[in-house]
Amino acid sequence: MPNRFIVEADGGSRGNPGPAGYGAVVLDAVTGEALAEAAEYIGTATNNVAEYKGLIAGLEAARALDPDAEIQVRMDSKLVVEQMSGRWKIKHPDMKPLAARAQRLYPAGQVSYQWIPREKNKHADRLANEAMDAGKAGRQWEPGLSSADRGDRGTSGVAAALEVPAAEPLAEPKAAPIGWAAPADLGAPTTFVLLRHGETALTPEKRFSGSGGTDPELSAAGRRQAEAAAAALAARGTIQAIVSSPMRRCRETAGAIADRLGLDVRVEEGLREADFGSWEGLTFAEARERFPEDLDAWLASTKAAPTGGGESFATVARRVSLSRDKLITRYAGRTVLLVTHVTPIKTLVRLALGAPPESLFRMELSAASLSAVAYYGDGNASLRLLNDTSHLR
Numbered sequence: 001m002p003n004r005f006i007v008e009a010d011g012g013s014r015g016n017p018g019p020a021g022y023g024a025v026v027l028d029a030v031t032g033e034a035l036a037e038a039a040e041y042i043g044t045a046t047n048n049v050a051e052y053k054g055l056i057a058g059l060e061a062a063r064a065l066d067p068d069a070e071i072q073v074r075m076d077s078k079l080v081v082e083q084m085s086g087r088w089k090i091k092h093p094d095m096k097p098l099a100a101r102a103q104r105l106y107p108a109g110q111v112s113y114q115w116i117p118r119e120k121n122k123h124a125d126r127l128a129n130e131a132m133d134a135g136k137a138g139r140q141w142e143p144g145l146s147s148a149d150r151g152d153r154g155t156s157g158v159a160a161a162l163e164v165p166a167a168e169p170l171a172e173p174k175a176a177p178i179g180w181a182a183p184a185d186l187g188a189p190t191t192f193v194l195l196r197h198g199e200t201a202l203t204p205e206k207r208f209s210g211s212g213g214t215d216p217e218l219s220a221a222g223r224r225q226a227e228a229a230a231a232a233l234a235a236r237g238t239i240q241a242i243v244s245s246p247m248r249r250c251r252e253t254a255g256a257i258a259d260r261l262g263l264d265v266r267v268e269e270g271l272r273e274a275d276f277g278s279w280e281g282l283t284f285a286e287a288r289e290r291f292p293e294d295l296d297a298w299l300a301s302t303k304a305a306p307t308g309g310g311e312s313f314a315t316v317a318r319r320v321s322l323s324r325d326k327l328i329t330r331y332a333g334r335t336v337l338l339v340t341h342v343t344p345i346k347t348l349v350r351l352a353l354g355a356p357p358e359s360l361f362r363m364e365l366s367a368a369s370l371s372a373v374a375y376y377g378d379g380n381a382s383l384r385l386l387n388d389t390s391h392l393r
Helices: 047-065 078-084 095-105 122-136 157-162 220-236 248-261 284-290 292-300 313-330 342-353 357-362
Strands: 004-013 018-028 034-045 070-075 111-115 190-196 241-244 265-267 335-340 370-375 381-388
Touching: 004 047, 004 122, 018 047, 018 122, 034 047, 034 122, 034 292, 047 070, 047 078, 047 095, 047 122, 070 078, 078 095, 078 111, 190 313, 190 342, 220 248, 241 248, 248 265, 248 335, 284 292, 313 342, 342 357, 342 370, 342 381
Parallel strands: 004 070, 070 111, 190 335, 241 265, 241 335
Antiparallel strands: 004 018, 018 034, 190 370, 370 381
16 A cells, blocks of 8 residues: 655745745644645745645655655645646646646646645644744744644654755765775765756756746757767766656756667656746846846845745755755666756755855856766765766867
8 A cells, every 4th residue: 555645735925925935744644643844935926836835845745755655735725726636727827837846746646636724724834934934034944943843743753854954955975085095995986977958949048947937848959969968978888877857858868868878767856957936037137137136135145045936045955965865875886877957966066065055156067068976885975077068079
C-alpha cells in the first residue's frame, strides 16, 4: 500500500496585492501526525498567488517524503481547488504557470483536491501568518519560530530533517584541502557535470526566463548547441547517468545527449530554474524601470523575492541543496550529467566553494556551457570546471 498524505495549504496577502506569505503542512493520513511544514514570506503578491505558492510548497514537501504517495490536498481556497480539479478554467496569466508547476509535481491520478472551511485550515493559515509577520520584521520564517515546534502539533524526525532555516538550506560542504592534500582513502567522488540548457528565443535578449514563465522550447541555435554538447560528452565517454530539470528547454537538451549516449533521462524537480514572478519575460533594464525598489532589494539580499511572488535565492538554494544531497546518495561514486539552469548551477558552484551569496552575481554561465563539481565521501567538494564552451567553437 502506498503512503497516504494530506497536504493542507494556505496563502494570504495583506492588501491584495500586498505583503504576502504562504504556509503548508503535510500530515500522515492515518495518524494525523505532522510530517513536514513549509512557510515563506514572498514579498508583494495577491491572495491567489500566495495560495498557489502554498500548494506548490506543500506538494514539494510531500514529494520529498515520498514521490509515490497518494495525496489529498485540502484548502479553503475555492478558486485553487476548483481550478486544480479541472472544473474551472484558469484564465489569469499569473495563475497558469503556478498551476502547471503544481501539476508537474505528481501525476494527476495521485492527487485529489477538497475544499474545506477556513476554520478547518488553521494549521496552514497560522503558518502563512507567521511568514507574513516574519516578513514585516525583515526576516524569513524559520521552523524554530513556528508555534508547531512549541507543542501545537507533534513533529516527526522526517519533518525535522526537512525543516531548514530560510537563509541557507542544508549543511554546506566543509572547507578542507582538496587534490594533493586530500586523504587518499576517500574513494571515487560523485561528480556532477553541470550543463546549462541550450538557447531559447529569450536567451540572446537576456530576458528573465524562470519556472514561472512560458517554459519556452529550444531555438534552432539551442538545438545545435545541444547536439554539440552531446558530441563532446560522447567523446569524453565518462557520463554514466543523466538527470534533467523538468523544464522543456532542459528536457530537450538532455534528450539530445541521451540519444547520443544511449542513456535514459531522469527528471528532478529541484533542478528547475528560479521563479522570477512578475519579471518573467522582461530584460533587466525593463525590470529596473518597472520595479526599481523590488529589484534593488533582490540584488541586496538572497531572502528577497522578485515582484509578484517569485522565488528568493534562499528558497532556490534550499531545494537545490536537497536535490544535491539526494542525487549524491543515489549516484554515489558515479559521474552524472545534470542538465539545468543558470541559478541552480551557480548555487551548486557557490555551495561547493563555500562562497558568499553575492557570488551568484559574479559568475558568467553561457548557454550550453559545461561546469563540474566533485563531491567526496568526507563531505568536501571540489570545483573542477566552470563555463566551458570549447565544444561550441
